Amino acid sequence: MKEEYFTFTVSEKVGILVLLFLIVVVNAMIFLVPVIFPPAEVDCAEFDEFVCSYNSNLNRLRRNENEPDTKEDRVQESTDPETKIHLKQKSDSVRLFDFDPNQVSDEELIRLGFNKFQRRNLIKYRSKGGFFSKPNDLLKIYGVDSVLFCRLNPYIKFRDDQSEKILRNINEKRIDINSADSAMFVALPDVNPFLARRICRYRSLLGGFVAKEQLLEVYGLSDSIYDKIESLFLVDKNGVSKIRINFSDYNELVRHPYIDKTMAATMLRLRRLNGPLSLQNLFESIDIDSLKEEQLKAYLNFE
Numbered sequence: 001m002k003e004e005y006f007t008f009t010v011s012e013k014v015g016i017l018v019l020l021f022l023i024v025v026v027n028a029m030i031f032l033v034p035v036i037f038p039p040a041e042v043d044c045a046e047f048d049e050f051v052c053s054y055n056s057n058l059n060r061l062r063r064n065e066n067e068p069d070t071k072e073d074r075v076q077e078s079t080d081p082e083t084k085i086h087l088k089q090k091s092d093s094v095r096l097f098d099f100d101p102n103q104v105s106d107e108e109l110i111r112l113g114f115n116k117f118q119r120r121n122l123i124k125y126r127s128k129g130g131f132f133s134k135p136n137d138l139l140k141i142y143g144v145d146s147v148l149f150c151r152l153n154p155y156i157k158f159r160d161d162q163s164e165k166i167l168r169n170i171n172e173k174r175i176d177i178n179s180a181d182s183a184m185f186v187a188l189p190d191v192n193p194f195l196a197r198r199i200c201r202y203r204s205l206l207g208g209f210v211a212k213e214q215l216l217e218v219y220g221l222s223d224s225i226y227d228k229i230e231s232l233f234l235v236d237k238n239g240v241s242k243i244r245i246n247f248s249d250y251n252e253l254v255r256h257p258y259i260d261k262t263m264a265a266t267m268l269r270l271r272r273l274n275g276p277l278s279l280q281n282l283f284e285s286i287d288i289d290s291l292k293e294e295q296l297k298a299y300l301n302f303e
Contacts, residue, residue, distance in 0.1 A: 095111050095112075096112065096113075096151070096152070096155050097111075097112075097155060098155050098156075098157045099112065099155060099156065099157065100132075100156075100157060100158055100159050101122070101132040101137070101138055101156060102126065102131055102132050102158070102159075103159070106119055106123065109122065112152060112155075113148065113151070113152075114148075115143075117143045118141065118143040118144055118148070121141050121142050121143050121144075122141045122144075125140070125141055125183070125186065125187075128181075128183035128184070128187070130183060130186055130187040131187060132158070133158075133189060134158075135149075135153050135156040136149075138152070138156065139192070140186055140192050140193060142193060174231075174232055174233060174234045175188075175232055175233055175234070176233075176234055176235070176236045177203075177209050177212065177215075177233045177234070177235050177236075178203065178208045178209055178235065178236055178237075178239050178240070179236065179239070181200070182196040182197055182199075182200050183196075185199055185200070188228075188229045188232060189225075189228045189229060190224075190225045190228060190229075191225065191229065194220070195218070195220050195221060195225075198218050198219055198220060198221075199215065199218050199221070202217065202218050202219075202257070205255065205256065205257050206256070206257060206258075206299070207240055207241030207242065207243070207256070207299055208237070208239055208240035208241060209235055209240075210235065210237050210240055210298045210299075211235060212230055212233050212235055215229075215230075215233075217257070237298075240298070240299070241299075242298075242299050242300060242301040243256060243299055243300055243301060244301050244303070245267065245271075245277055245282070245300050245301065245302055246271060246276045246277055246302065246303075250264055250265070250268060253267060253268070256299065258292060258295055258296045258299065259296070263286055263288070266285065266286050267282065267286070270282070270285050276302075277302060278302055279297070279300070279302055282300075
Protein backbone atom coordinates (compact mmCIF):
# COMPACT_ATOMS: atom_id res chain seq x y z
CA MET A 1 0.00 0.00 0.00
CA LYS A 2 1.37 3.39 -0.96
CA GLU A 3 2.21 5.54 2.11
CA GLU A 4 0.96 9.11 2.15
CA TYR A 5 3.55 11.57 3.43
CA PHE A 6 1.68 14.86 2.78
CA THR A 7 -1.51 14.29 4.71
CA PHE A 8 -2.44 15.36 8.25
CA THR A 9 -4.47 13.69 10.90
CA VAL A 10 -7.52 15.40 12.40
CA SER A 11 -5.61 16.45 15.56
CA GLU A 12 -2.76 17.89 13.49
CA LYS A 13 -5.21 19.91 11.40
CA VAL A 14 -6.82 21.31 14.55
CA GLY A 15 -3.37 22.26 15.92
CA ILE A 16 -2.46 24.09 12.70
CA LEU A 17 -5.74 26.03 12.75
CA VAL A 18 -5.23 27.06 16.39
CA LEU A 19 -1.66 28.22 15.64
CA LEU A 20 -2.85 30.29 12.66
CA PHE A 21 -5.58 31.82 14.81
CA LEU A 22 -3.06 32.86 17.48
CA ILE A 23 -0.76 34.38 14.87
CA VAL A 24 -3.64 36.47 13.51
CA VAL A 25 -4.68 37.60 17.02
CA VAL A 26 -1.16 38.64 18.01
CA ASN A 27 -0.64 40.63 14.84
CA ALA A 28 -4.02 42.29 15.25
CA MET A 29 -3.17 43.30 18.85
CA ILE A 30 0.00 45.03 17.67
CA PHE A 31 -2.08 47.42 15.60
CA LEU A 32 -5.21 47.63 17.77
CA VAL A 33 -3.66 48.26 21.25
CA PRO A 34 -2.31 51.75 20.39
CA VAL A 35 -5.75 52.64 18.98
CA ILE A 36 -7.74 51.30 21.95
CA PHE A 37 -5.27 52.54 24.59
CA PRO A 38 -3.59 55.65 23.18
CA PRO A 39 -0.32 56.59 24.98
CA ALA A 40 -0.51 59.53 27.37
CA GLU A 41 1.01 62.76 26.17
CA VAL A 42 4.33 63.52 27.88
CA ASP A 43 4.94 67.10 28.94
CA CYS A 44 8.65 67.74 28.40
CA ALA A 45 8.55 71.29 29.71
CA GLU A 46 9.76 70.33 33.20
CA PHE A 47 12.53 68.16 31.79
CA ASP A 48 13.61 70.92 29.40
CA GLU A 49 13.72 73.33 32.35
CA PHE A 50 15.92 70.90 34.28
CA VAL A 51 18.29 70.52 31.31
CA CYS A 52 18.60 74.28 30.97
CA SER A 53 19.28 74.65 34.68
CA TYR A 54 21.89 71.90 34.55
CA ASN A 55 23.65 73.48 31.57
CA SER A 56 23.60 76.85 33.28
CA ASN A 57 25.19 75.46 36.45
CA LEU A 58 27.76 73.55 34.40
CA ASN A 59 28.77 76.68 32.52
CA ARG A 60 29.06 78.62 35.77
CA LEU A 61 31.32 75.94 37.26
CA ARG A 62 33.53 76.05 34.19
CA ARG A 63 33.80 79.82 34.49
CA ASN A 64 34.67 79.52 38.17
CA GLU A 65 37.62 77.28 37.36
CA ASN A 66 39.23 80.22 35.60
CA GLU A 67 37.78 83.02 37.72
CA PRO A 68 38.01 82.34 41.49
CA ASP A 69 35.05 83.68 43.41
CA THR A 70 34.57 84.75 46.99
CA LYS A 71 32.03 83.62 49.54
CA GLU A 72 30.16 86.89 49.04
CA ASP A 73 29.94 86.20 45.29
CA ARG A 74 28.45 82.78 45.92
CA VAL A 75 25.88 84.30 48.25
CA GLN A 76 24.86 86.79 45.58
CA GLU A 77 24.47 84.03 42.95
CA SER A 78 21.83 82.26 45.02
CA THR A 79 18.33 82.95 43.79
CA ASP A 80 16.69 81.91 47.08
CA PRO A 81 16.57 84.78 49.62
CA GLU A 82 16.59 82.36 52.57
CA THR A 83 19.65 80.61 51.15
CA LYS A 84 21.38 83.97 50.82
CA ILE A 85 20.77 84.75 54.48
CA HIS A 86 21.90 81.28 55.64
CA LEU A 87 25.12 81.34 53.62
CA LYS A 88 25.88 84.88 54.67
CA GLN A 89 25.41 84.05 58.35
CA LYS A 90 27.57 80.94 58.03
CA SER A 91 30.29 82.91 56.25
CA ASP A 92 30.24 85.59 58.93
CA SER A 93 30.32 83.04 61.80
CA VAL A 94 33.57 81.34 60.68
CA ARG A 95 36.55 83.48 61.58
CA LEU A 96 40.03 81.98 61.55
CA PHE A 97 42.48 83.08 64.23
CA ASP A 98 45.51 81.72 66.03
CA PHE A 99 44.60 79.11 68.63
CA ASP A 100 46.17 76.49 70.88
CA PRO A 101 44.24 73.18 70.59
CA ASN A 102 45.22 72.39 74.18
CA GLN A 103 43.35 75.46 75.47
CA VAL A 104 40.77 76.48 72.84
CA SER A 105 37.24 76.78 74.21
CA ASP A 106 34.01 75.35 72.80
CA GLU A 107 32.86 78.81 71.67
CA GLU A 108 36.15 79.39 69.87
CA LEU A 109 35.88 75.99 68.17
CA ILE A 110 32.49 77.05 66.82
CA ARG A 111 34.00 80.23 65.41
CA LEU A 112 36.77 78.15 63.79
CA GLY A 113 34.22 76.01 61.94
CA PHE A 114 34.14 72.83 64.07
CA ASN A 115 30.82 71.02 64.06
CA LYS A 116 29.23 69.61 67.22
CA PHE A 117 30.63 66.11 66.71
CA GLN A 118 34.19 67.36 66.20
CA ARG A 119 34.02 69.71 69.19
CA ARG A 120 32.74 66.97 71.49
CA ASN A 121 35.52 64.57 70.47
CA LEU A 122 38.26 67.16 70.89
CA ILE A 123 37.10 68.21 74.36
CA LYS A 124 36.62 64.57 75.41
CA TYR A 125 40.14 63.79 74.20
CA ARG A 126 41.58 66.57 76.36
CA SER A 127 39.50 65.59 79.38
CA LYS A 128 41.03 62.09 79.30
CA GLY A 129 44.54 63.51 79.45
CA GLY A 130 45.19 63.87 75.76
CA PHE A 131 47.31 66.74 74.53
CA PHE A 132 48.56 68.20 71.26
CA SER A 133 52.30 68.63 70.84
CA LYS A 134 52.33 69.36 67.10
CA PRO A 135 49.75 70.48 64.50
CA ASN A 136 49.34 67.00 62.97
CA ASP A 137 48.06 65.74 66.33
CA LEU A 138 44.76 67.45 65.51
CA LEU A 139 44.11 64.62 63.02
CA LYS A 140 43.94 62.24 65.99
CA ILE A 141 40.49 63.63 66.73
CA TYR A 142 37.82 61.43 65.19
CA GLY A 143 35.83 63.50 62.71
CA VAL A 144 38.57 66.02 61.91
CA ASP A 145 39.36 65.44 58.24
CA SER A 146 42.23 66.68 56.10
CA VAL A 147 40.11 69.51 54.64
CA LEU A 148 39.48 71.10 58.04
CA PHE A 149 43.06 70.47 59.13
CA CYS A 150 44.57 72.12 56.04
CA ARG A 151 42.38 75.17 56.62
CA LEU A 152 43.33 75.47 60.29
CA ASN A 153 46.98 74.38 60.14
CA PRO A 154 48.45 77.89 59.59
CA TYR A 155 46.58 79.12 62.68
CA ILE A 156 47.64 76.39 65.14
CA LYS A 157 50.00 78.01 67.65
CA PHE A 158 51.24 76.28 70.79
CA ARG A 159 52.14 77.96 74.02
CA ASP A 160 55.53 76.47 74.82
CA ASP A 161 55.04 76.63 78.56
CA GLN A 162 51.74 74.72 78.33
CA SER A 163 53.11 71.94 76.11
CA GLU A 164 56.19 71.52 78.26
CA LYS A 165 54.03 71.34 81.38
CA ILE A 166 51.86 68.57 79.92
CA LEU A 167 54.87 66.56 78.76
CA ARG A 168 56.51 66.97 82.14
CA ASN A 169 53.41 65.70 83.93
CA ILE A 170 53.31 62.59 81.76
CA ASN A 171 57.02 61.93 82.26
CA GLU A 172 56.65 62.27 86.03
CA LYS A 173 53.71 59.87 86.12
CA ARG A 174 54.48 56.96 83.83
CA ILE A 175 51.68 54.82 82.37
CA ASP A 176 51.13 51.20 83.31
CA ILE A 177 51.05 49.49 79.95
CA ASN A 178 48.64 46.83 81.24
CA SER A 179 46.02 49.16 82.68
CA ALA A 180 46.09 52.09 80.24
CA ASP A 181 43.04 52.54 78.01
CA SER A 182 43.04 53.63 74.38
CA ALA A 183 42.58 57.31 75.29
CA MET A 184 45.77 57.25 77.36
CA PHE A 185 47.68 55.65 74.48
CA VAL A 186 46.37 58.29 72.05
CA ALA A 187 47.79 60.98 74.34
CA LEU A 188 51.29 59.70 73.56
CA PRO A 189 53.42 61.11 70.72
CA ASP A 190 52.58 59.74 67.25
CA VAL A 191 49.96 57.28 68.55
CA ASN A 192 46.68 57.69 66.66
CA PRO A 193 43.33 56.13 67.67
CA PHE A 194 43.76 53.19 65.28
CA LEU A 195 47.17 52.29 66.70
CA ALA A 196 45.86 52.71 70.25
CA ARG A 197 43.06 50.21 69.56
CA ARG A 198 45.53 47.73 68.06
CA ILE A 199 47.71 47.96 71.18
CA CYS A 200 44.72 47.24 73.43
CA ARG A 201 43.53 44.38 71.20
CA TYR A 202 46.98 42.76 71.11
CA ARG A 203 47.31 43.13 74.89
CA SER A 204 43.99 41.32 75.28
CA LEU A 205 45.15 38.44 73.05
CA LEU A 206 48.39 38.09 74.98
CA GLY A 207 46.76 38.29 78.38
CA GLY A 208 48.86 41.34 79.20
CA PHE A 209 52.35 42.61 78.45
CA VAL A 210 55.31 41.25 80.39
CA ALA A 211 57.87 43.50 78.70
CA LYS A 212 57.75 46.89 77.00
CA GLU A 213 59.53 45.42 73.96
CA GLN A 214 56.36 43.50 73.10
CA LEU A 215 54.91 46.75 71.81
CA LEU A 216 57.09 46.26 68.73
CA GLU A 217 54.95 43.21 67.91
CA VAL A 218 51.90 45.46 67.43
CA TYR A 219 51.17 46.01 63.75
CA GLY A 220 51.90 49.61 62.74
CA LEU A 221 54.04 50.51 65.77
CA SER A 222 57.41 51.36 64.27
CA ASP A 223 60.80 51.52 65.97
CA SER A 224 60.72 55.31 65.81
CA ILE A 225 57.39 55.49 67.65
CA TYR A 226 58.58 52.95 70.20
CA ASP A 227 61.71 55.01 70.91
CA LYS A 228 59.51 58.03 71.66
CA ILE A 229 57.07 56.31 74.02
CA GLU A 230 59.12 53.52 75.63
CA SER A 231 60.31 55.69 78.52
CA LEU A 232 56.73 56.69 79.37
CA PHE A 233 55.70 53.13 80.31
CA LEU A 234 56.04 50.84 83.27
CA VAL A 235 55.00 47.16 83.26
CA ASP A 236 52.97 45.68 86.10
CA LYS A 237 53.00 41.90 85.58
CA ASN A 238 50.64 41.10 88.43
CA GLY A 239 47.55 41.23 86.25
CA VAL A 240 48.90 39.09 83.38
CA SER A 241 46.53 36.22 82.48
CA LYS A 242 48.13 32.82 82.03
CA ILE A 243 46.97 29.77 80.11
CA ARG A 244 46.25 26.66 82.19
CA ILE A 245 48.12 24.41 79.80
CA ASN A 246 46.75 21.14 81.25
CA PHE A 247 43.10 22.22 81.04
CA SER A 248 42.83 24.48 77.99
CA ASP A 249 41.22 23.26 74.77
CA TYR A 250 42.47 23.76 71.22
CA ASN A 251 40.64 27.05 70.61
CA GLU A 252 41.96 28.63 73.78
CA LEU A 253 45.52 27.58 73.00
CA VAL A 254 45.58 28.71 69.38
CA ARG A 255 44.05 32.06 70.29
CA HIS A 256 47.31 33.12 71.92
CA PRO A 257 49.68 34.95 69.52
CA TYR A 258 52.65 32.81 70.57
CA ILE A 259 50.94 29.45 69.93
CA ASP A 260 50.28 28.39 66.34
CA LYS A 261 48.03 25.54 65.19
CA THR A 262 50.81 22.98 64.98
CA MET A 263 52.06 23.78 68.47
CA ALA A 264 48.55 23.62 69.92
CA ALA A 265 47.91 20.22 68.32
CA THR A 266 51.25 18.93 69.68
CA MET A 267 50.43 20.11 73.20
CA LEU A 268 47.08 18.33 73.16
CA ARG A 269 48.64 15.12 71.76
CA LEU A 270 51.35 15.12 74.45
CA ARG A 271 48.78 15.70 77.13
CA ARG A 272 46.61 12.87 75.81
CA LEU A 273 49.54 10.41 75.59
CA ASN A 274 51.62 11.34 78.64
CA GLY A 275 49.20 13.01 80.98
CA PRO A 276 49.69 16.47 82.54
CA LEU A 277 52.45 18.52 80.95
CA SER A 278 55.40 20.01 82.77
CA LEU A 279 57.65 22.85 81.73
CA GLN A 280 60.49 20.48 80.92
CA ASN A 281 58.71 17.80 78.88
CA LEU A 282 56.73 20.41 76.95
CA PHE A 283 59.67 22.32 75.55
CA GLU A 284 61.64 19.12 74.92
CA SER A 285 58.83 17.91 72.67
CA ILE A 286 57.93 20.99 70.62
CA ASP A 287 60.00 22.72 67.95
CA ILE A 288 60.51 26.27 69.21
CA ASP A 289 63.46 28.66 69.29
CA SER A 290 64.90 29.95 72.56
CA LEU A 291 63.46 33.46 72.21
CA LYS A 292 59.88 32.26 71.68
CA GLU A 293 60.36 29.75 74.47
CA GLU A 294 61.20 32.52 76.93
CA GLN A 295 58.27 34.59 75.72
CA LEU A 296 55.82 31.71 76.00
CA LYS A 297 56.96 30.63 79.47
CA ALA A 298 55.60 33.86 80.92
CA TYR A 299 52.05 32.92 79.81
CA LEU A 300 51.86 29.24 80.84
CA ASN A 301 50.44 27.86 84.06
CA PHE A 302 51.21 24.18 84.64
CA GLU A 303 49.17 23.81 87.84
